[in-house]
Amino acid sequence: MVSKRLLFVFSAILVLAMALAGCAATPAAAPTGGEAAPATEGEAAAGGGQLEVFSWWTSGGEAAALQALFDAYAAQYPDVEIVNATVAGGGGSAARGVLQTRLAGGDVPDTWQVHPGFELIGQYVDPGYVASVTDLYESEGWNDVVPEALRNMMTQDGEIYQVTVGVHRGNGFWYNKKLLDANGVTVGDTMTADEFIAIADQLKAAGVTPLCVGDNGIWATAQLFENTLLGTIGPEAYLGLWDGSVSFDDPGVKQAMETYGKMLDYQNEDHSALSWDQAIKKLMEGGCAFSSMGDWAYGEFVNAQQKDMEDFGWVSHPGTAGSFMIVADGFPIGNGSKNPENARNWLKVLGSKEAQEAFNPLKGSICARTDCDRAKFGMYHNWSMDSFANDALVPSVVHGSAAPADFQQALNDAVTSFVVDRNVDAFAAALVAGAQMSGFGQ
Amino acid sequence: MTTASLTQANRQPPRRRWHIPERTQSFLLLLPSILALIIFVYVFISFTFWVSLSNWRTLKIDLSLREPLFATYGELFGMVRWQADLRNTFVFTVFFIAFALTLGLTLAILLDRHLRGNHIFRNIFLFPYALSFVVTGVAWRWIFNPETGFNIFFEMLGINALLQQMGMAPLKPGWITDPNVVLQVNQLLAYAWPPALGWQVKWGIPMAMIPIAIAATWQLSGFVMALYVGGMATISDEVREAARIDGATEFQVYQKVIIPMLRPVTISVVVILLHVSLKIFDLVYTMSGVGPGFATDVPSIFVFEMMFKATRYNLGTAAAIVMLLLVALVIVPYLASSLRQED
Numbered sequence: 001m002v003s004k005r006l007l008f009v010f011s012a013i014l015v016l017a018m019a020l021a022g023c024a025a026t027p028a029a030a031p032t033g034g035e036a037a038p039a040t041e042g043e044a045a046a047g048g049g050q051l052e053v054f055s056w057w058t059s060g061g062e063a064a065a066l067q068a069l070f071d072a073y074a075a076q077y078p079d080v081e082i083v084n085a086t087v088a089g090g091g092g093s094a095a096r097g098v099l100q101t102r103l104a105g106g107d108v109p110d111t112w113q114v115h116p117g118f119e120l121i122g123q124y125v126d127p128g129y130v131a132s133v134t135d136l137y138e139s140e141g142w143n144d145v146v147p148e149a150l151r152n153m154m155t156q157d158g159e160i161y162q163v164t165v166g167v168h169r170g171n172g173f174w175y176n177k178k179l180l181d182a183n184g185v186t187v188g189d190t191m192t193a194d195e196f197i198a199i200a201d202q203l204k205a206a207g208v209t210p211l212c213v214g215d216n217g218i219w220a221t222a223q224l225f226e227n228t229l230l231g232t233i234g235p236e237a238y239l240g241l242w243d244g245s246v247s248f249d250d251p252g253v254k255q256a257m258e259t260y261g262k263m264l265d266y267q268n269e270d271h272s273a274l275s276w277d278q279a280i281k282k283l284m285e286g287g288c289a290f291s292s293m294g295d296w297a298y299g300e301f302v303n304a305q306q307k308d309m310e311d312f313g314w315v316s317h318p319g320t321a322g323s324f325m326i327v328a329d330g331f332p333i334g335n336g337s338k339n340p341e342n343a344r345n346w347l348k349v350l351g352s353k354e355a356q357e358a359f360n361p362l363k364g365s366i367c368a369r370t371d372c373d374r375a376k377f378g379m380y381h382n383w384s385m386d387s388f389a390n391d392a393l394v395p396s397v398v399h400g401s402a403a404p405a406d407f408q409q410a411l412n413d414a415v416t417s418f419v420v421d422r423n424v425d426a427f428a429a430a431l432v433a434g435a436q437m438s439g440f441g442q
Numbered sequence: 443m444t445t446a447s448l449t450q451a452n453r454q455p456p457r458r459r460w461h462i463p464e465r466t467q468s469f470l471l472l473l474p475s476i477l478a479l480i481i482f483v484y485v486f487i488s489f490t491f492w493v494s495l496s497n498w499r500t501l502k503i504d505l506s507l508r509e510p511l512f513a514t515y516g517e518l519f520g521m522v523r524w525q526a527d528l529r530n531t532f533v534f535t536v537f538f539i540a541f542a543l544t545l546g547l548t549l550a551i552l553l554d555r556h557l558r559g560n561h562i563f564r565n566i567f568l569f570p571y572a573l574s575f576v577v578t579g580v581a582w583r584w585i586f587n588p589e590t591g592f593n594i595f596f597e598m599l600g601i602n603a604l605l606q607q608m609g610m611a612p613l614k615p616g617w618i619t620d621p622n623v624v625l626q627v628n629q630l631l632a633y634a635w636p637p638a639l640g641w642q643v644k645w646g647i648p649m650a651m652i653p654i655a656i657a658a659t660w661q662l663s664g665f666v667m668a669l670y671v672g673g674m675a676t677i678s679d680e681v682r683e684a685a686r687i688d689g690a691t692e693f694q695v696y697q698k699v700i701i702p703m704l705r706p707v708t709i710s711v712v713v714i715l716l717h718v719s720l721k722i723f724d725l726v727y728t729m730s731g732v733g734p735g736f737a738t739d740v741p742s743i744f745v746f747e748m749m750f751k752a753t754r755y756n757l758g759t760a761a762a763i764v765m766l767l768l769v770a771l772v773i774v775p776y777l778a779s780s781l782r783q784e785d
Contacts, residue, residue, distance in 0.1 A: 097750040100501060123753070127502035216731060272619040272734040273587050406499060409752030413523050413736075417642065420621040420735025426642055430522075437517075 051342040052083040053331075054112035056095035061299055065363035069165070072355040073346055080342050085109060103129050108334040110343040116153040116162055116328050117401025118440070125156050130332035131340070132159040133347055142351050145369035149393035150326065153401060162330045163347040165356060166365035169384045170294040170325030170396045171227045171317040174301075178311060179286050183208060187313060190321035193231060193259050196290070200266045203289055210266040212288035214279030215419070221271070222415045223398045224292045225260045231319025232256035235392035238323075242395070242402050242440060248431035257424045264419060272419075284312065292317050294327050294399075298380055299364040308379045316387075324391040327399045328368060403440055410434025487766065494760035501753050514760045524761065525643040526736035527744050531768075533647050534740070535719040537655035538662075542715055543708070545659060546666025551696060553667070554674050564671065567664040575661065579728030582657035586617035586729075593617075620649040621734035650730060650737035658725055662718065666711050673707035674700065709776070716772045720765065741765050 051073070057066045063086075070082050087095035099112060108129065114120050124130045137143050137160050143151070146164070154162040175187060183206050185199055200210035215221035230238045233252040240246035246253070268288055271279070276293060280300045283291050291297070298314075306312050316323070331350060333343045349355050356367040357376050366377065366385050374382055395401035397411055414430035417423070462470070494514055498504045508514060518524050549567050553560045570578070585591040593614055596602050602612035626646035631638035677700060685699045723742035730738040732747075741761055749758035 100750065100753070103501065104503065123501045126500070129501075218732060269616070270587070270589050270619055272621075272730075273589070404500065404753075406752040406754050409747060409754070413521075416732060416734075416736055417522055420737075421642070423642070426522075 048079040048081075049339050049342060050081045050083055050110075051339055051346055052085055052110045052337075053346070054085045054087075054095070054099060054109040056087055056113060058086050058088040061362055061364060065166075065359050068358040068362055069350065069355055072352075072358055073349045076349060077342070077345055080339075080345075103127075106336070108337045110334055110337040110339050111331045111346055112334070113329055114162060114332055115400045116150065116164055116326070116330060117395045118404050119400035120154060120162050120330075120332065121156050122404045124332060125161050129335055130161050131335045132161060133163060133333060133344075134158075134160045136163070136344065136347060136351070140348060140351055142369070145371050147370065147388070147393060150328065150368060153326070153328075153395055154330070162332045163351045164328045164330035164368035165350045166329055166360045166363050167368050167388060168294050168296055168327040168329075168365045169387060170223065170327045170399065171230060171292075171320040171323065172295045172297060173227075173290060173292050173315050173317045174280070174283065174297055175290045175313050175315070176283050176286060176288070176311075177309065177313045179208065179289050180313075183289075185289075187315055189315065191315050191318045193228070193263075193318040196318045197262060197266075199289075200263075204266065209268050209288040210290060211263060211268070212274075212279040212283045212291040213264075213267045213271040214274035214276040214282075215271050216273060216275045216278075218412045218416050219398050220276040220279065220293070221264075221419060222412050223294070223396070224263065225257075225411075225415055225418075226396060226398050227292050227317035227320055227325065228260040228263065229253065229256040230323055230325060230394060231317055232259055235323045235394050238394055244440070248435055249428040253431075254424055254428055257418070257427050261418070261422050261424070264422075294325075295380065295384060296364055302364075314380065314383075322391050324387045324393050325396050326393050326401060327396050328401070329365075330368070403435075404438050407434050407438040407440065410438070490759045491763055493755055494763050496756050498755040499753070499757070508756065514756045515764075518757060518760050518764070522642045523736050523739060524741075524744060525641075526648075527739050527741045529643065529645055530648060530651055530736070530738065530740055531720060533651050534655055534658075534722070535716065537652060538658050538719050539712060539715050541655060541659040542663045542666050543711065545663040546711070547670055547701075549663065549667040550670030550674060551700075553671055564668070567667050569664065570661045571665040571668075573661065575722075575724040576728050578657055578661045579725045582653070582660070583618070583729045586653040586657075588614065588616050588619055591617070616649075617653045618650050618730040618738065619734055621737055622649045623647065623737070624649060648733075648737040650733050654726055654729055654738055657729060658719070658722065661725075662715065666715070669707055669711055670704060673704045677703055713772060713776045717769050720769050720772070741768075 053066075053070075055066060057063055066084070066086075070084070073080070073082065087098050095113075099109070102109065103124075114124065120130075137146075137151075142163075150164060150167070151160060154160050154164065173191065180187065183203060185202065187199075203210045213221050213224060232255055233246070233250075237246050237250075237252055241248065241253075268274075268279070268282065274282065276297070277300055279288075279291055280293065280297050281304075282288055284301065284304055284306060295314075301308075301312050315321075331347060333340060333347060337343060351369075353367075353369065353372060356369060357372050360367055360372070361376055361381075366372070366381050366388060370385075370389050372385075374385065377385065397403050397408055400408060403411075410430065411434065414427050414434065417430070418427045492505065495507055495511060496505045497508045553564055557563075596613045602614075605612055623644040623646040626644050628638055628641060628645055631645065681699060681703075682695055685695045690698065721742060722740055723746070726738055726740050727743055727746075732739045732743060742765065745758050745761045745765065748754045748761065752758075
């Protein structure tokens with residue numbers, strides 16, 4: 001009896017599920033039919049239709065910031081349905097694979113999250129996956145408010161391909177102020193590598209771990225190297241690395257590797273078990289004094305109710321005062337996407353002062369345009385805005401702007417070896433080979 | 443109505459307009475799956491091989507052949523990371539199979555003794571096999587974290603306090619964060635072949651690989667046990683009785699009779715574990731990732747990162763082809779021998 005009733009329930013569920021699947025399938029199948037297709041096109045022309053935004057902003061603050069952009073867009077274009085195609089995974093590690101597959105298969109999203117520089121130019125502009133937006137920069141007057149160095153990172157053969165919505169500063173050096181005060185250390189407005197090493201020796205003698213690194217996903221220590229490289233050879237030579245005028249076995253680069261190795265001697269023992277945010281947490285808990293990290297770390301301090309220049313402080317990474325390591329996010333227009341007009345409007349909204357002022361305080365970054373209202377930002381970001389307006393803007397390798405993805409991987413791999421074997425010659429040789437294989441700067 | 447037509451059909455055998463021989467019939471029945479197999483396995487393997495010879499090294503698809511042919515394979519085997527990967531796979535395989543076989547066999551023998559509640563224990567031991575490797579990886583990552591895991595026991599049990607009293611360093615292994623490679627044979631290799639001294643990769647046992655082998659053993663030894671229990675069930679009690687009458691001790695019964703009779707099971711187990719260890723990805727990726735100085739990197743992680751992070755499609759596919767060959771080295775002789783037995 002019971003089993004018969006069960007059978008009935010199961011078959012009822014099965015039939016219901018099939019019916020539901022049938023209903024769901026019908027509208028999806030409709031656009032492929034010849035009759036339904038013109039209707040959707042007509043809608044798009046009238047300002048309706050869809051806008052598919054592909055990103056990997058899924059965590060708390062990031063998702064809220066993305067929502068602020070959606071709200072700004074929906075206020076102007078209420079008829080457009082926004083499709084939020086996010087793929088979770090830190091740094092887009094999972095999302096990029098999905099995006100690559102879609103692009104290769106011709107299923108181009110309307111717009112997606114991209115870093116300026118090589119990631120934009122090499123991965124998306126060269127294969128022709130994105131369309132030019134030069135005319136938008138002219139009609140919206142963005143050429144006057146977006147710094148030239150940033151525009152150059154988005155330009156190929158005189159055409160601009162991206163609108164940048166927010167900028168992070170990659171060369172931050174964060175410290176636990178209370179811990180330093182207790183050990184009688186004061187940090188000025190800037191710091192050199194030698195000053196850091198003197199402080200680190202003093203801290204080490206007092207039994208304090210001087211430097212926290214969380215290189216479980218190796219990039220955090222690669223970023224430490226990148227910042228040290230910038231601090232040692234300066235912004236001009238650093239930029240020269242990417243156009244080929246400076247080689248990776250240059251004496252300056254090797255000196256940077258030595259300094260980086262010295263800094264690694266001061267790092268926490270469990271560095272390879274931690275992620276970058278766990279390293280920052282360790283710093284806040286007094287487990288170490290300094291950590292080199294981009295200013296997304298600022299959000300971690302704020303979330304933990306820490307006070308600027310009371311509980312924690314910041315300075316440029318040793319030797320990098322006067323430079324701004326750009327880690328920026330923006331969006332292009334997919335070439336051959338379904339709703340190009342909606343995507344153009346999306347970029348118009350992203351470039352506007354209002355949208356950037358709504359987005360950046362939530363994301364913890366600053367505007368890509370230099371005329372944003374400073375009162376909307378806190379103490380750290382005002383400091384960062386000054387740096388953005390006045391300093392040399394340089395691209396980051398670790399975050400995909402300075403060099404192609406394969407060199408980024410080569411750098412990560414070379415750093416992985418160097419952290420253990422500290423072989424400067426092998427490190428330099430690996431980077432030279434990586435640059436040659438990657439084919440940039442020749 | 444239906445019964446009527448059925449009885450009619452029974453009475454009058456259907457006229458055979460065309461006759462299909464049985465061999466052709468079975469071929470036609472198998473044809474769809476053969477076609478699917480050819481396309482989705484062999485054609486794709488061939489395509490992968492072609493990509494590994496090509497110039498495709500950015501997002502832009504480029505299937506032109508790279509000059510000289512097999513240059514990508516040369517590049518691959520010249521890479522420090524890939525050399526470390528091969529070393530790690532070898533070390534992991536040896537430890538993992540040794541641990542899992544020993545533990546699985548021991549558990550099976552214990553269950554074979556008909557202890558009380560052995561049904562419960564059988565399920566308990568088999569349970570980890572039902573988990574996903576990702577879950578195992580995350581859990582064991584905490585256990586082998588030097589700050590939060592095992593090492594806390596050394597503190598709690600007073601071992602470190604004792605060591606300190608004796609003037610020795612506290613016991614605080616780095617587990618998955620330990621970059622050391624012990625028992626290095628680079629020096630030895632250099633006697634046979636001097637250039638080996640210049641190799642950047644240290645050939646030896648990466649310490650961080652051992653915790654990973656332990657985690658994998660935890661997951662799969664129950665499965666090994668289940669296979670052995672099944673194998674032992676087929677050995678009749680008369681055989682054991684005969685051995686005992688001949689004066690064998692219980693230990694000897696297992697050593698001289700049961701375990702030799704389980705040889706076919708052992709071979710299957712080794713082959714299954716070998717292909718698991720050669721292709722392992724999720725456990726290592728979630729537990730330690732690449733590891734300090736590539737101490738826990740494995741070929742599958744290399745393939746993943748080269749394909750989807752570095753967009754080096756030719757290098758990633760070349761590594762995948764080498765992995766396929768390694769697995770084939772294990773599987774093909776096994777298949778060949780089992781086919782021969784069937785004939």
